[in-house]
Every structure is written in C-alpha cells, then in structure tokens.
Amino acid sequence: MNMTVAAIFKKDWLGLLIVVLVSGLVIAAVKPAFLSPFNLYVLMVSTSYMLIIALAQMIIIAIGQMNLSVGAIGGLVAISFSGLMEVHQISVPVAVLSGLVIGIACGFLNGYITVKSGISAFIITLATLYIFKGINLGITEAEPFYNIPENVKNFGNAKIGNTPIPFLLIIPIIITILMWVFINRTETGRHMLAYGNSVQSAELMGISSSKVVITAHIISGFLAAIAGMLVVCRLQLGTPNIGDSWLLPSFAAPVIGGAILAGGKVDVIATALGVLIVAIISQALVIFKIDPFFVQIFLGVMILLAVFVNRYREYKQEVRRKIFSSE
Amino acid sequence: MKSLFSIVASAAVLLSGNAFAGSSDTKVALVPGGPHPYFAAWERAGQDAVKDFGLGKADYKVPAEWDLSQQNELIESLVGKGYNAVLVFPGDAVGTNKILGELDDAGIPTAALAGCVEQPTKAKMCFGTDTGHSAYLGTKQLIDAMGGKGKIAHFTGFLVDPNTTLRIKAVEKAVSEAGGGVEIIQVIADIDAYEPADEKINAFMAAQGGEVDGIVTTAWVPAVVAAQALTNMGDKRIKMVGIDHDEVVLTAIKAGFVHGTMLQNPYGQGYIGSYAMDKIRGGCTFKVDAPWKSTAQTDQFIDSGTVFVDITDVDTYVDAMRGISLEILETFEGDFLDC
Amino acid sequence: MNKKLPNFIFTNQFGLLFLVLIFIVIFSTVTDGFTSRFNIFALSRVIAIDIMIGLAMMVVILTGGLNLALGAIGVCAAMFGGWCMEVLGIPIVPALLLTLGMGSLLGLVNGIITVKTGVHSFIVTLATMSIYFGFMTMLTEAEAFRRLPDLFTDFGSAKLFNKYVSPLLLVSVATCFILFYLFRFTDIGRKLIAAGANPEAAEVSGISVSRMFIYCHALSGFLGALAAILLTTRIGAAIPSMAGQLGMDWLLPAFLAPVIGGTLLSGGKLSVFGTMLGAVLVTLLTNGLYLLDVGEFWIRFFLGIILLLAVLLDRAREYLTLKNVIVS
Numbered sequence: 005m006n007m008t009v010a011a012i013f014k015k016d017w018l019g020l021l022i023v024v025l026v027s028g029l030v031i032a033a034v035k036p037a038f039l040s041p042f043n044l045y046v047l048m049v050s051t052s053y054m055l056i057i058a059l060a061q062m063i064i065i066a067i068g069q070m071n072l073s074v075g076a077i078g079g080l081v082a083i084s085f086s087g088l089m090e091v092h093q094i095s096v097p098v099a100v101l102s103g104l105v106i107g108i109a110c111g112f113l114n115g116y117i118t119v120k121s122g123i124s125a126f127i128i129t130l131a132t133l134y135i136f137k138g139i140n141l142g143i144t145e146a147e148p149f150y151n152i153p154e155n156v157k158n159f160g161n162a163k164i165g166n167t168p169i170p171f172l173l174i175i176p177i178i179i180t181i182l183m184w185v186f187i188n189r190t191e192t193g194r195h196m197l198a199y200g201n202s203v204q205s206a207e208l209m210g211i212s213s214s215k216v217v218i219t220a221h222i223i224s225g226f227l228a229a230i231a232g233m234l235v236v237c238r239l240q241l242g243t244p245n246i247g248d249s250w251l252l253p254s255f256a257a258p259v260i261g262g263a264i265l266a267g268g269k270v271d272v273i274a275t276a277l278g279v280l281i282v283a284i285i286s287q288a289l290v291i292f293k294i295d296p297f298f299v300q301i302f303l304g305v306m307i308l309l310a311v312f313v314n315r316y317r318e319y320k321q322e323v324r325r326k327i328f329s330s331e
Numbered sequence: 332m333k334s335l336f337s338i339v340a341s342a343a344v345l346l347s348g349n350a351f352a353g354s355s356d357t358k359v360a361l362v363p364g365g366p367h368p369y370f371a372a373w374e375r376a377g378q379d380a381v382k383d384f385g386l387g388k389a390d391y392k393v394p395a396e397w398d399l400s401q402q403n404e405l406i407e408s409l410v411g412k413g414y415n416a417v418l419v420f421p422g423d424a425v426g427t428n429k430i431l432g433e434l435d436d437a438g439i440p441t442a443a444l445a446g447c448v449e450q451p452t453k454a455k456m457c458f459g460t461d462t463g464h465s466a467y468l469g470t471k472q473l474i475d476a477m478g479g480k481g482k483i484a485h486f487t488g489f490l491v492d493p494n495t496t497l498r499i500k501a502v503e504k505a506v507s508e509a510g511g512g513v514e515i516i517q518v519i520a521d522i523d524a525y526e527p528a529d530e531k532i533n534a535f536m537a538a539q540g541g542e543v544d545g546i547v548t549t550a551w552v553p554a555v556v557a558a559q560a561l562t563n564m565g566d567k568r569i570k571m572v573g574i575d576h577d578e579v580v581l582t583a584i585k586a587g588f589v590h591g592t593m594l595q596n597p598y599g600q601g602y603i604g605s606y607a608m609d610k611i612r613g614g615c616t617f618k619v620d621a622p623w624k625s626t627a628q629t630d631q632f633i634d635s636g637t638v639f640v641d642i643t644d645v646d647t648y649v650d651a652m653r654g655i656s657l658e659i660l661e662t663f664e665g666d667f668l669d670c
Numbered sequence: 671m672n673k674k675l676p677n678f679i680f681t682n683q684f685g686l687l688f689l690v691l692i693f694i695v696i697f698s699t700v701t702d703g704f705t706s707r708f709n710i711f712a713l714s715r716v717i718a719i720d721i722m723i724g725l726a727m728m729v730v731i732l733t734g735g736l737n738l739a740l741g742a743i744g745v746c747a748a749m750f751g752g753w754c755m756e757v758l759g760i761p762i763v764p765a766l767l768l769t770l771g772m773g774s775l776l777g778l779v780n781g782i783i784t785v786k787t788g789v790h791s792f793i794v795t796l797a798t799m800s801i802y803f804g805f806m807t808m809l810t811e812a813e814a815f816r817r818l819p820d821l822f823t824d825f826g827s828a829k830l831f832n833k834y835v836s837p838l839l840l841v842s843v844a845t846c847f848i849l850f851y852l853f854r855f856t857d858i859g860r861k862l863i864a865a866g867a868n869p870e871a872a873e874v875s876g877i878s879v880s881r882m883f884i885y886c887h888a889l890s891g892f893l894g895a896l897a898a899i900l901l902t903t904r905i906g907a908a909i910p911s912m913a914g915q916l917g918m919d920w921l922l923p924a925f926l927a928p929v930i931g932g933t934l935l936s937g938g939k940l941s942v943f944g945t946m947l948g949a950v951l952v953t954l955l956t957n958g959l960y961l962l963d964v965g966e967f968w969i970r971f972f973l974g975i976i977l978l979l980a981v982l983l984d985r986a987r988e989y990l991t992l993k994n995v996i997v998s
Contacts, residue, residue, distance in 0.1 A: 134970050301801050
C-alpha cells in the first residue's frame, strides 16, 4: 500500500477535492449565506440521496454497462414503500424491507435477462424502465400517497444534535464506505472491475460472467431502492414522479469522478466528490438567480468536459504504455 | 348567510327533480393536461354530475404524463370509444386548439376547464379560475400581511401551463400598485413537481431566506413544499400566501406558518362543465351577449370562483366552494344559454 | 419441408406484417371505434411521426451507436423553423429547408464529437441532449410559436382518401422508400452499412469509417428535424414541450420501431421496412389497448414488455438462424 505523497497526488479525487473547496470558497466569498448552517444542511440533504443514485449507476458502469432503469426502480420502490404504509398499514420496518426486496428483484431481473439473452444492458434497462414506471403508474394512477407515518417524516427532517448534519446523510455515508470496501477490497468487486476491463480476459481467468453481472445489477437495484425510500422521507410523501429526474445526474457524477464508460475503472470517492460538485453547482445557480434552464446546459457541458478529460488521460496513459513497451 | 340560503335553495331545486335533467346519451370525458392533485376533484364532480343530471357518463381520464401528444392521443381514443363531449385542461394554450377543431368537425362539443385556449377557438367556453386575478388578489393579501412593504419571492408552475405567464404578470401588477415599497426578488418557475420543487425552494430558503419577507405561490406543488419548508424551519416571520387546498397548506395555515391560501374550484368546474356540455348536446347554444368575462387569452371566460381563506375560515372552505358552485349552477342556463 | 417455403416467410418483416394484420383483425372485431374514420385518421398521423422518429434512430443504430439527443434535435430544429416563419417571416419552403439544415447541423456536431474523441455516442448524445435543449429553452424562454402560416398548419389536418388518411403518412412512407433505395442500391448507402457492420474491415477496404459515421449522425438529425416538422403541422404550433423534457419522450418509439423491425443494436444491419412495420405495430397496439379500456396508466408497462419481447425474439431468431433451423 503506497501512501506516499506522490501516490496521493495521482489519485483522481484530489483534483476534484480541490475543485469542491475552491468553488465552495468562491461562492461563499460572494454570498456568505452559502456557508450558513441551514445552507450546508440543504446541501447535505440533496447530496445524500444523489450519492446513492450515483453509486447505483457507478457499479453498472464498472462492469461496462448502463442502467437506465435506476430512476424507475427508485420510483417504484418509493410508491410501494409509501403505499404499503398508507393503504395496508404495514409497519415501517416491514415496509422498508419490502422496498429493498422490490429493488433487489428489479435489479435481479435486469441482470438475469441481460446475461441470459446476451442483449446489451442499455436496451434491457430501457425496456425495464418502461415496465417499472408502467407498474408504478398503474398502481398509483399518478396520485401520490400522502399519509406517511410521523416517524418517517421526522427522519427525513431531523438533524444530528445541534449540527446542520441531516440524519438522511448517515445511511449514504455508510453505503459509500461499504461500496469503497466492496470495489477495492473484495474479490467480487475486483472481479467486476476485471470484467469491465475485458470480458474475455475475465472469463479466461475463471470469473463467472453471470455472477458478476447479476450481482452488479442486484446491488444497483438495492441502492436505487434505498434512494427512493430516502426521497420519500425527505418529501414526506410518495409520488410516482420520484426518479424521473435521476438519469442525467446518475451519469454525471461517476463520469465527473473519472469513470470510464467502457468499464473497469471507477472511483467511489471521486464519484462522491462528483455528486458534491453537481450539488454545489445546482445550488449556486439558484443563489445567483441564474436562469434555471442553464442548469441543463451546464450539466451537459460538465459531462462532456469530464469525458474529454478522462479520454485525454487515457490517451496519455496509452502513449506512455506504448513508449515503455517498445523499449 | 347568502351562501347558506343559496345552498338550501339549490338543494330544494335539485331535489324537486327534473330541473336539471339531462340526456343519458351524453358521455363526457374530463381530460386534464396530465397527472396532478388539482384535478382529483374532477372525478367526483363527474360522478355527481351523472347522478344529478342523468348523464350517461362523465369520466375522468388522465394522460399518463404532461405531454401534449399523449393528451391528444388519449382524447382521440376516447372519441373512438364513443365519448361525445370533451372537457379539457389544455396541454398547450394554442396547441390544443387543433384537436378541439377536429372534435368540432366531428360534432363533439368541447370546453376548456381551469385553463384557457387562445382565441380563435372552437371551444364553447373557458370555465375556470381567473388565475391572473387570483394571483393578483393573493399577492395583495400578502402585501397587506407584510405591512405594505418588503421583498417577496414568487414560486409558480410549469412554463408550458397557459396560466403561468398570467400569474407572473398578475403578481408583478399587484406589486407595482403597492407604491414602490414592495420588490420581487426572485421568480422560480417550472417547479410543479415535488423533487425539483423541494430542491429549488430549499436552496432558495437557504440562500435568500434571510432577505425575503414574503412568499406567494401560485401553483399547487410549490405551495405544499413552501408551506412544509416554513413549518420545518419553524419560521413565522416570512409571510406566505399559497394556493389550493392541500392538507399540508391548510394545516400550516391553522398553525400560523402560512397566512392564507387562494382557493380554486376544481369541483365546480367539472360539475358545471359536464352540465353545460349536456345542454349543448341537447341543442342549447351559448348566448352571444352572455355576461362573458375577458382575459388575456379569451373573450369567452366564465369565472368558476376563487376565494381567499385564512385562519378564520380555513375549516369551512369546502362549504365555501360548494356554495359558489351551486350559485353558478342556478343561474347558468339563464345567463349563458339559449335553449 | 422448410426449404420449399419461400425464404421471406421467415424474415422478420414478414412476421411483423403478419402480426400487424392479425392485430388489425382482432381490434376491429373486438372494439368498436377502431375502424372509425376518426380513429384511422388519427392513427395514420401518429404512425407517420413514429415511423420518422424510428428511421432517425435507425441510421445511428447502424453505426453501433445511439442518439439520445434525437428528441432535443427535433425540438430545436422545429423551434428554429417556427422562429424563421413567425419572427423572420421567411416563406414556408425555405423555412422548412432551414429547419432540416438545423437538424442536420446538430446531428453533424454529435457525429463529429463522437468520432473525434472516440467517446461512445451514448454519453456524447446524453450531454448534447441537455445542451441543445437547454439552449433552445433559454433562447425561446419556453415560449411557443403559435402564428404559423395557415397553409403549413392545414397540412397537418388535411385528409385524403375519403378522410381516412393523413398526408403525413405519405411523407413518411415516401421517406421509407427513399432510404430503402439509398441503402440497398447506392454506393454511399452500402458504404454506410459496411462501416457499421465491420469498421476495421471497412477501413482496410478504403472506406473512411469516421466520415461514414458522421454522415449517419447528420442524417439522423435531418430525419429528426423532418419528424419534428410533421409533429408541428399536427399540433399547429411549434411548442418547446413537443417531445417532452429534454426530448426524452421520443426515445421509446425511436428504439422500439427499429429494434422490432430487425435493426441490430450492434450495428451493420438495418431494415427500413422493418422499422416502418415496427412503428405501425406499436401504434396499433397502443391504440388498441386504449380502446380496450386497459387503463391509460398501464400502456407504458405494455410498451416496455413489447420492447423486451421484441429484443428477446430477435435474439431467439438469431440463435435459431445459427443453428440452421431457420433460413435467414
């Protein structure tokens, strides 16, 4: 484990951390209210569920695929979670469990069909996006569930003691740490990265494609489910639109965090910082009263920039490799 | 007192039987622009209209999304299924006119509810809240509550909603009439959905909360989210006037976090709209010199009523709206129709 | 026995045609209203637009890529055209040409970025989707262009063949024939297919794969703009929300039609008439479901299932072809 200074500097996330700190300071200089406890609280709240959504997409990017149904799974779980509690008076823990089961089932469906049919995950998850969203709309008929138990609502709003840190942030932080351990320290995690790097090499090494793909999709569904339920706590109702706006940010954060779409290279910490950057920018746009339409353009430009930077780095690496291997 | 008398009188008329008897051939479709809690009252209104007026059907059909093409497809398929009168919240103030024209060619009467289409149009009437006027009154209430001066923010709905621009202008008008002491510091639109509303409104509160003195919301979801935000923050300094009758908003009014709300009348729109369509099918026509109102979009506007409720009358709002509906119904035929 | 039946019976297109006819028969008998003039006319319009959207995506799928920005390009082109007609007062025909030009331009940009950076078109078009849509919304301030020339908007309501068919459908079908000719009988068409089927081999045989891919993206933009023009005449106004948020509403029909129609996602194989039949089938099914009172909220669900079944069937067919059970 090289923890020399040089090694730290090579890490993707250092650059991002600098961006976060600098942009935070710049905004705070212009608008001191940015650093106020309430504003930090709001920032942390929106980061909390976006973090899980980004990780849900990141794990699929790791294996070189895409999951378009992340938002649809989140929405389906969100309404199931709130619906079970409101209509069937199910207790909170059982409802949470049910939500997780639904998320796992959806993820399993995605992974299983992708592996068994050999069809690209893009198309499979495009279809399941409509299927899950369709079930969502069919059940709710586009009407939200309003009657969420009080303790759930409070969870969505509570802060830790006197700090501005929301309760909502605890779970995402735990998950981020677990994901880091999973990707970097467990065998399955490393298998996933290997698979993302090169399917043939992975299979030659004896890695089971089915296991890798299905596990990744199950994790993705599981995380999407958690995000959906957190959003319900936050909004204090279960509306079928939850998840509709997740697609772009779910890609933006990992890509900004250095992920390569072809697979095999993702960084949990960098992704987390990517989420933070997107959240800061979104907030800044409101603070500076910039045209809300500009957010769209901004996110798009950010993604392109991030991708160019990643590509450039890849290119430089390849050049370096070619130079060294020709010696 | 007057409204109580109206209710009793109308009830007597209704109970006395065939005053409003309609045709069981009439099949009305009530089609909103997309899913939204505001229109939920239309479902009940339609069912009651069938019962009270003897219509064949008055069904509430919702397009799965706020998309003009989907709304058009839904309407086309409903006509294919035999519906012969269509009440619609326009997916677009001009775009919807096309399909209304085609329905008219097919002999199907239509009307716009809760939002108007621009003229020229084949819709027989626009029956809705004068949203501009409602926003204007609401803002005036807010300015009063603020003591005549201060900074306000305006949260409103989808930009594709024909009402949104009217509301933005109305708020500006009310502010300009306040004699210079009031300033609009921010308008946030396109937040009639929970996730973006939560994000933007909270970001706003965090960044400008200290500077703003009043909030006016002219769309359902922002009203709910803003009411929630003020309640969670425990803030009673910032005055707020909301819109519509979501439980969250009403509770916040009772608790003192929100000053009041501008009620609309979705029930009345669906109920009387169905009645009117049935009459048209029965051969009545709209009088040319009827007491129409004019708005920015149309000269054939009928006001479905709006009323400001605050902590003093928030508990009886349902009766207030029903009273207005019955009042309108009573005089509708006489005022507007030639039968 | 199999060898005696004509090969084309086992093609995807024949299967589709068969399904289309079956569903027409089923819906006509089971529902009332399906065969009404109003319904068929309405259907002809939706089909026309969906065919065009499907064709626009098909030419990018040919390269093995995707064009998520299709809806955004369509809306941008249409709003540009609306601006030309209403604000600049440009006559209809030149304005339409400008619209098509704008669509091609936006598609061209997508193609250039994709090819020059080597980044997958999914991410490029995911980004350009927001950029194009964002700029359009900012420049138009989400205001629609509603006073378009009557001649233009009347085209959308015009009725032919005893009021059963919309001229929009004729435009789409004509486009299908032109594209079919392009890909089957012209040199450039065959080069486009070769580039998509096997880029390395194509490069070796002297085809500039980069240039071919760029052309595909530009063509996609062109067709997207054409689809948007059809949609605008149908609506009667150029409105920013015509394709949904960021243009995403077009994604399902855009993929459904080509994929059902036998265009392979891996690139290199397309079917123009398959795409056309795919669009017809999907629209028919949706319409039938509405008429059968399935509940408008379950339509999405069914569309997703249809897409899934379509791709699975396609896979099965490929598999069986390899095993020589079916002649391809």
